[in-house]
Amino acid sequence: QVLSKMESRMRATINQKLTEMGERERLKEILRARLTECGWKDQMKAHCKEVIKEKGLEHVTVDDLVVEITPKGRALVPDSVKKDLLHRIRGFLAQHAT
Amino acid sequence: CISRVEPRLNFPAGCSHVNGYKVDNWKQNLRVIYQCFVWSGTAETRRRKAKSCICHMCGAHLNRLHSCLYCVFFGCFTKKHIHEHAKNKRHNLAIDLLYGGIYCFVCQDYIYDKDMEQIAKEEQRKAWKLQGIGEKYTTWEPTKRELELLRHNPKRRKITTNCTIGLRGLINLGNTCFMNCIVQALTHTPLLRDFFLSDRHKCEMQSNSCLVCEMSQLFQEFYSGHRSPHIPFRLLHLVWTHARHLAGYEQQDAHEFLIAALDVLHRHCKGDTINDNGKKANNPNHCNCIIDQIFTGGLQSDVTCQVCHGVSTTIDPFWDISLDLPGSSTPFWPLSPGGDGSTVNGESHLSGSTTLTDCLRRFTRPEHLGSSAKIKCGGCHSYQESTKQLTMKKLPIVACFHLKVRSLCLPQKLTVFFVFYSKESRMNGQYQQSVDVLNNDNKYSLFAVVNHQGTLESGHYTSFIRQHKDQWFKCDDAIITKASIKDVLDSEGYLLFYHKQFLEYE
Numbered sequence: 001q002v003l004s005k006m007e008s009r010m011r012a013t014i015n016q017k018l019t020e021m022g023e024r025e026r027l028k029e030i031l032r033a034r035l036t037e038c039g040w041k042d043q044m045k046a047h048c049k050e051v052i053k054e055k056g057l058e059h060v061t062v063d064d065l066v067v068e069i070t071p072k073g074r075a076l077v078p079d080s081v082k083k084d085l086l087h088r089i090r091g092f093l094a095q096h097a098t
Numbered sequence: 099c100i101s102r103v104e105p106r107l108n109f110p111a112g113c114s115h116v117n118g119y120k121v122d123n124w125k126q127n128l129r130v131i132y133q134c135f136v137w138s139g140t141a142e143t144r145r146r147k148a149k150s151c152i153c154h155m156c157g158a159h160l161n162r163l164h165s166c167l168y169c170v171f172f173g174c175f176t177k178k179h180i181h182e183h184a185k186n187k188r189h190n191l192a193i194d195l196l197y198g199g200i201y202c203f204v205c206q207d208y209i210y211d212k213d214m215e216q217i218a219k220e221e222q223r224k225a226w227k228l229q230g231i232g233e234k235y236t237t238w239e240p241t242k243r244e245l246e247l248l249r250h251n252p253k254r255r256k257i258t259t260n261c262t263i264g265l266r267g268l269i270n271l272g273n274t275c276f277m278n279c280i281v282q283a284l285t286h287t288p289l290l291r292d293f294f295l296s297d298r299h300k301c302e303m304q305s306n307s308c309l310v311c312e313m314s315q316l317f318q319e320f321y322s323g324h325r326s327p328h329i330p331f332r333l334l335h336l337v338w339t340h341a342r343h344l345a346g347y348e349q350q351d352a353h354e355f356l357i358a359a360l361d362v363l364h365r366h367c368k369g370d371t372i373n374d375n376g377k378k379a380n381n382p383n384h385c386n387c388i389i390d391q392i393f394t395g396g397l398q399s400d401v402t403c404q405v406c407h408g409v410s411t412t413i414d415p416f417w418d419i420s421l422d423l424p425g426s427s428t429p430f431w432p433l434s435p436g437g438d439g440s441t442v443n444g445e446s447h448l449s450g451s452t453t454l455t456d457c458l459r460r461f462t463r464p465e466h467l468g469s470s471a472k473i474k475c476g477g478c479h480s481y482q483e484s485t486k487q488l489t490m491k492k493l494p495i496v497a498c499f500h501l502k503v504r505s506l507c508l509p510q511k512l513t514v515f516f517v518f519y520s521k522e523s524r525m526n527g528q529y530q531q532s533v534d535v536l537n538n539d540n541k542y543s544l545f546a547v548v549n550h551q552g553t554l555e556s557g558h559y560t561s562f563i564r565q566h567k568d569q570w571f572k573c574d575d576a577i578i579t580k581a582s583i584k585d586v587l588d589s590e591g592y593l594l595f596y597h598k599q600f601l602e603y604e
Contacts, residue, residue: 008157008158011159012152012157012158012159015148015159016148016149017148019138019144019147019148019151020141020144020145020148021144022141022144022229025229025231029231061206061207061208062199062207062208063206063207066162
């Protein structure tokens, strides 16, 4: 996606804040749990196995896998998970607004 | 012993370019990179990471940022900025700042060098500790020695989709089908199976009469891979010893046996109840044994005085829920077929047939106790009429339902969602149904069904158990046969066992 300069800057600032306060790591853990619970992780694992079968175990690279499963992975994240994370990020930013 | 491990394929560890990096003080340098830019544990490193970890070419912090291992350069992987740097400077190695993997631009893939992996693991653990996350679950990676030992073990078993591991018939020792079907249900309770197969029971009993030890033995027999039926004479003897009311060769009630067995197991688990302080839990009401962890729920009873509306609450532990079917003798407020009951679980309620949900609704409905059963009210200081309502304060991990009337045919449910009543929705001492029904936290799946045919005096117990995800088997004493989900759902259902789908850590 192409973001406007303003949006890019905002993104960078938010990321900085989240990283600095360790919130990014905490959110990653929550996200990990949500994605496991809803079966997303298992779906991705299965898809990886398919790609490996297709390309052959000896020839497949990590990059192949990343390129193949990223679009599917992004599309399959449930809306509820997105909402949850967004809600948490908003809450955090509201608390720590400068 | 059962091995789920496939021997690791022997990939060449590392590459020549990674080996080329291993000179001088490389270990320390690598550690610093992990600590500062990958897994930043301290506030200072986090601040530095937040400020400096952006692509030196485009300023983005996403796009799979990598750091050069030879100089201070951060570049996007996706946009190939790090690749350009590698080519221009002939710096062949980079590290993924998200996952810590080492990438070699010559080999064009991530390289898993043993020494570097070791350092990565250590640094990650350090950072987790600093962040207060503590020890996280990591998958077991066997050492060379462990692989050797496993390969030499003749009892190694490989679990495939169609294998019959865990299935074994039980010889009927004279009307002992009531015991056999409960044993089948228990040996296929996932958490219980995991507890016993990981050998977690530490016996404190001096004599040979520990039922938990016998249970452990039973699991060994069931998961041994032997196909001949097992003869549970020792189990029967121990049951007769510890639950006298069940001794003798007459037919007993399976539900009674279940409760008695759980009780004895709970009592014999004393050695396993270590609480957080490393001390033994002596209080029988706050036991943390595996039986309590899995089977014990809390049933709340609220009695509301009809005069002053004061509520008296008690919470009692339970191992099972005995359900009446609507239409039995005790009076109840009629369920409205077209009402809010019709959309629970997303299934419509057919008029005339009763579902498990109906029974549960009935169980938790407010019940008017009538003028002949007045309760002494603490508020009014006199005997008043009241209503009583049962709710499940704490759901057990395994919920067992005991259906008291067996003549009606009950279409079974494969999955049950428990509806949580929220505290705020309490009106006049009665809980109202909350809106958020299909919550994953309350999702339970059926894994065992015990059926009874015939009369109480001369009847026969059989059970259905779920061995793998969708594989069901019928257990008729020594005979185990494959069953379809339809067979299971069409059966009468005397005892139903449900397992919580998602487990939470405490």
